[in-house]
Amino acid sequence: MNRSLFGRLWPNVTAVVLFIGFVFPVYWMFSTAFKPTGDIISETPVWFPTDITLEHFKTATGVDHFWTYVTNSLIVTLCAVALSLVIALAGAFALARMRFRGRRGFVIGFMLAQMAPWEVMIIAMYMIVRDASMLNSLVPLTVFYMMMILPFTILTLRGFVAAVPRDLEEAAMVDGCTRAQAFRKVILPLLAPGLMSTSLFGFITAWNEFPLVLVLNKETEAQTLPLWLSSFQTAFGNDWGATMAASSLFAVPILILFVFLQRRAVSGLTAGAVKG
Numbered sequence: 422m423n424r425s426l427f428g429r430l431w432p433n434v435t436a437v438v439l440f441i442g443f444v445f446p447v448y449w450m451f452s453t454a455f456k457p458t459g460d461i462i463s464e465t466p467v468w469f470p471t472d473i474t475l476e477h478f479k480t481a482t483g484v485d486h487f488w489t490y491v492t493n494s495l496i497v498t499l500c501a502v503a504l505s506l507v508i509a510l511a512g513a514f515a516l517a518r519m520r521f522r523g524r525r526g527f528v529i530g531f532m533l534a535q536m537a538p539w540e541v542m543i544i545a546m547y548m549i550v551r552d553a554s555m556l557n558s559l560v561p562l563t564v565f566y567m568m569m570i571l572p573f574t575i576l577t578l579r580g581f582v583a584a585v586p587r588d589l590e591e592a593a594m595v596d597g598c599t600r601a602q603a604f605r606k607v608i609l610p611l612l613a614p615g616l617m618s619t620s621l622f623g624f625i626t627a628w629n630e631f632p633l634v635l636v637l638n639k640e641t642e643a644q645t646l647p648l649w650l651s652s653f654q655t656a657f658g659n660d661w662g663a664t665m666a667a668s669s670l671f672a673v674p675i676l677i678l679f680v681f682l683q684r685r686a687v688s689g690l691t692a693g694a695v696k697g
Contacts, residue, residue, distance in 0.1 A: 451665075452469070453662065453665040454665040455474060456470045456472075460472070461661050477663050480660065480666070485641070491646060493559060494628060497559050497562050505570040508571060509574035510578060513576075514604065517579045517583040532572070534572045539565075546561075546565060550637055557643040562637060566627040566633075570619075574623060580615070581611070581612050585608050585612075589608075590607055621682050624675070624678060630647065631651075650664070650671060
């Protein structure tokens with residue numbers, strides 16, 4: 422009886438401990454953003470803000486070129502995700518439906534590209550962009566972010582395409598559809614969970630990227646929100662209230678996107694892991 426109770430209890434206790442461990446930093450970030458400066462720098466931790474203030478948010482959004490940062494981040498992130506989805510759909514369909522020499526090596530290459538740290542290639546990327554006279558431009562950022570997202574997107578969508586029965590596609594072609602029409606009308610609607618999960622992953626990757634934009638875009642007009650997060654320093658140290666307010670604002674789009682896409686995203690990550 423005791424063993425049975427322990428067997429049911431310990432997974433729940435472990436889940437609660439992990440939940441608290443993951444959620445507490447997020448709670449501390451949001452709560453600190455609303456605390457007065459005195460509570461933030463107090464030696465005694467203030468667990469629950471009593472006097473709520475919006476001054477830190479005003480400081481964070483009052484930075485010069487704030488809306489330029491927002492616009493640049495949205496343009497680069499959305500364009501990178503859209504480009505990766507278009508290219509990945511074609512690549513995933515080819516890998517899942519067609520048989521050609523080197524197909525297995527092609528898939529392994531995508532896996533290796535996904536595992537490789539992009540930071541080791543920053544110098545090469547910088548030299549390429551510099552020689553092309555495209556420093557302080559959003560175009561190289563968009564292309565490089567798309568390249569970061571592409572391997573995962575192709576591998577995930579490949580599993581989804583492989584999971585769609587060939588009979589559906591062949592039946593559509595028998596009814597008069599071309600291969601492109603069969604893909605658009607039959608396969609594409611069934612890929613919605615995979616598109617959601619890969620879009621969420623791509624958005625988070627491009628939205629959070631910091632080292633590349635730091636190296637390539639030195640001019641303020643071409644920078645993105647991650648650099649805005651690093652700007653709250655004074656002669657007396659970090660402005661933690663403004664930093665936490667900025668971090669909260671920075672996290673809101675991702676949290677909203679995840680809330681709307683969580684069901685399809687989770688099902689997409691699991692269903693896309695089939696053998697193809």
